[in-house]
Amino acid sequence: IFLPHLVASLEVEETYIMVKPDGVQRGLVGEIISRFEKKGFKLTGLKLFRCPKELAQEHYKDLQSKPFFPKLIEYITSGPVVSMAWEGVGVVASARKLIGSTNPLQAEPGTIRGDLAVQTGRNIVHGSDSPENGKREIALWFKEGELCQWTPAQEPWLVE
């Protein structure tokens, strides 16, 4: 099967990554940020806050009809989350690979969920599933002026 969201593109993209409340409570914020930093992606937005119910519902609106939806909203609003915007070539699909499968027991070792989580309902991190959703989610979770455009000193050592 062709899984377009798993094929890394050659385009510079943006993705919305979020450490969910269990990741924050378990002290995994640094570890999770570190995986994306070390890979070579560029952080362009970062904040810790407790997200309102309406925002969680809008973010997960495609899952509205699922039986687990109310519990998902309860989970995401149960404590502070760390919202991040990351930029880079092929970042959307690459971040999904770094994160691993939705069910942490099926996620490969070496991935964030594969190494650090056990249950789908406590899978510690979110990543956008397409470039379109990356843009949509960053616009949803960040206000104007909260994002920062900059050139990392390491850039010429990462990209030819």
Ligand code: IDP
């Ligand atoms: P993803 O986060 O890997 O993109 P989605 O299918 O988009 O996975 O689901 C969004 C989130 O909803 C999951 O990360 C997980 O927290 C939660 N979720 C998905 N399926 C289930 C389930 O069957 N039970 C409980 N929670 C679920």
Ligand code: MG
């Ligand atoms: Mg998803």
